[in-house]
Amino acid sequence: MEAALVEAGVLKQHLIDPEICIRCNTCEATCPVGAITHDDRNYVVRADICNGCMDCISPCPTGSIDN
Numbered sequence: 001m002e003a004a005l006v007e008a009g010v011l012k013q014h015l016i017d018p019e020i021c022i023r024c025n026t027c028e029a030t031c032p033v034g035a036i037t038h039d040d041r042n043y044v045v046r047a048d049i050c051n052g053c054m055d056c057i058s059p060c061p062t063g064s065i066d067n
């Protein structure tokens, strides 16, 4: 089902803009299901774990997270 959604181009996923994100870790600490992770460069939302609860959107101090 997920593959089908990706193919159709309608998979809903939060995107974190690496140009705006200040790597404050607020989103990662906020996400109740651990869907937000980061490597040494960027914060990313794992679409396969994210449940779309939106809890991460308003706490982000820079508005980096789109939906």
Ligand code: SF4
Pocket (backbone or CB within 6 Å): 014, 030, 031, 032, 033, 034, 035, 036, 045, 049, 050, 051, 052, 053, 054, 055, 056, 057
């Ligand atoms: S919408 Fe909810 S589940 Fe998805 S990344 Fe944000 S806080 Fe986590």
Ligand code: SF4
Pocket (backbone or CB within 6 Å): 016, 020, 021, 022, 023, 024, 025, 026, 027, 028, 043, 059, 060, 061, 062, 063, 064, 065
């Ligand atoms: S809360 Fe916003 S600024 Fe902070 S790490 Fe997450 S996306 Fe980046």
